[in-house]
Amino acid sequence: MASSAIASNSTSFINQKDVGLSAFSSQPSFLIQNSRRRISKKIVSVMAPQQSERKPSTTGSVKNAMTMTEKIFARASEKPQLSPGENVWVNVDILMTHDVCGPGSIGIFKREFGQNAKVWDREKIVIIPDHYIFTTDERANRNVDILRDFCNEQNIKYFYDIKDLGNFKANPDYKGVCHVALAQEGHCRPGEVLLGTDSHTCTAGAFGQFATGIGNTDAGFVLGAGKLLLKVPPTLRFVMDGEMPNYLLAKDLILQIIGEISVSGATYKSMEFVGSTVESLTMEERMTLCNMVVEAGGKNGIVPADSTTHKYLADKTSLPYEPVYSDDRARFLSEYRFDVSKLEPLVAKPHSPDNRALARECKDVKIDRVYIGSCTGGKTEDFLAAAEVFLASGKKVKVPTFLVPATQKVWMDVYSLPVPGSGGKTCSQIFEEAGCDTPASPSCGACLGGPKDTYARMNEAQASFDVYIVFFLLVCVSTTNRNFPGRMGHKEGQIYLASPYTAAASALTGFVTDPREFLQ
């Protein structure tokens, strides 16, 4: 019963009966080396039945114990108390959209609210063209025009426009990848609700807020109403302790987790990341961690705000914010504990983000290219990490190595920030000396393929002739977030997801490579 679960230790585990959820978890799982790819399908329940009200007498002193995510929902729906499974109307603090989904969302907004309707709040909508920008595709270009027309009509305060496609620097407002831009422009604030028409909107959870992806119809609704009907998710807790080894990055941590729980292990759930390791991560690393919760099916990822968060935001936003934290007696569906000091660099092999393997065990996999970019692995610190490996090696890359900074700011950092231990060299200099491609114009780039002329898109499988005709499929090590068939272009392309360290190491050898080859 509820009271007995609460009487146990401080982080209680919800028993199936307590909250009447039809989704339940197995026992708390500890780090195991061989995780089954298929998790019991019983965990994945699409919709939980309506939860019956808990009478105060059965819950006693912990009737208000909630997780961070539950608290954000409660505040945003103006209710004192909420439990997982409840459907509530939530006030939205920020709605983000981009060039792929914006036009469709705008179309629905106008159709449903009227051609002359006004958005609910011109300062709470952030419109960021980033997906198909540097292309000759007419429809792609038209879609940015549609965004501009709408922003002019509605006097949208935050529109990061681009007109001159030949020179991104000639566009003072243009930022680049939406999730990185949101953070850099101070739109991510603890305790708030941020919705975006993109699955990786969950990235913003790094700031201790509720952030999740929605579709065009939901976004069209929010544009007019400023709220959305959402179901309160239960929370999975991931406790990561131990000193982060110098060859490991947040990407390795999230690949570890996804490999552990599978691509549907967190469906409809919130993923909360705590522990001493998490506290030691920078904001960009926390963003990488939260970025890929959707690859585990997660509804949102969340990291408690702390001094690192406040410092990051200090020069970016002047809006007040109020962080929330999970109560000591908050109930979690499951808790997973990791001793980070024991983890090793990982990859996700084709064709699934949960197809986890140790990088060193893939050292015989010959590769054709490396891609460093995207909201997952194209931030400033991601490039600094890659530069660190190239610097340590001093050699040149053996395969084409594509670099796509996520935003204008990242691009500038790549060209101006000194790389520690290099005697003042910038990332760009190190990349040039290593023989990488010149850093490209900031955008989502080839992470999701895109129009055929997208830079670094995987367009062909290669053919090689021997005694028999042998086809080698294009193999790419990428710092991006998904490797399903056709993700970066060609359906038969093989994508290995990896950290910037692993990607750089692999570029240097021409094989999937553990970065310890260079970093120890």
Place this chain on the structure above:
Amino acid sequence: MAASSALSNPTFTSSPTRHHHHHSLCPLSSIKLPNSSKQPFKPLISHPPPPCHQPQRATATATPTTSTSSTTSFHGLCYVVGDNIDTDQIIPAEYLTLVPSKPDEYKKLGSYALIGLPSSHQTRFIDPGESTSKYSILIAGDNFGCGSSREHAPVALGAAGVAAVVAESYARIFFRNSVATGEVYPLESEVRVCEECKTGDVVTIELGESRLVNHTTGKEYVMKPIGDAGPVIEAGGIFAYARKTGMIPLQSS
């Protein structure tokens, strides 16, 4: 077996359903109203469709009712896929420049539905040269629609002629988008129907009874009730639901 729908017409089950007589089978894709997110899930078959020799999309409107789920069924050929079919396979990113709210681009999206399935899927979802599919019911395994939040995914399926999806489980955003748009009815099976059905089987979904009938194999399956999404679907999508519950004002025009 309460025949709540007039579509449960014995003549269909008695027609040769085995593979040999594929062309004389009279495969009917599910009767579907022209799509509009204002009126999702309202196909109500009030008369048996005429026999035919071609896959046909009926455009005749049926009588709309306020309560749809008890009398709605879907009938047609099914197309079977496995687990973790992500949105890049449903609609690859290069087609996302098409804006779903524009009618002609909506149709184009439909023509690309499931084009991203690897070549290991030898029977393609849409025949070469066609722009809609002859399969109106999609059967899938776990985690259908995982990956991107692109609403283009359920839209492409709906535009291609899919009336309903029966999957073992769904990824969250895809399910939500299906409900919000009304493009496809997202149903959950109790067992792995993707291992029991084959592409080309003739199936019927009786919504009111949460039942899937495979006429080709003769087997029936219970599906899970639609759950919390029910009221939203019943109302006709998120906008209709919000108007009905007073969350947003009624449309003036």
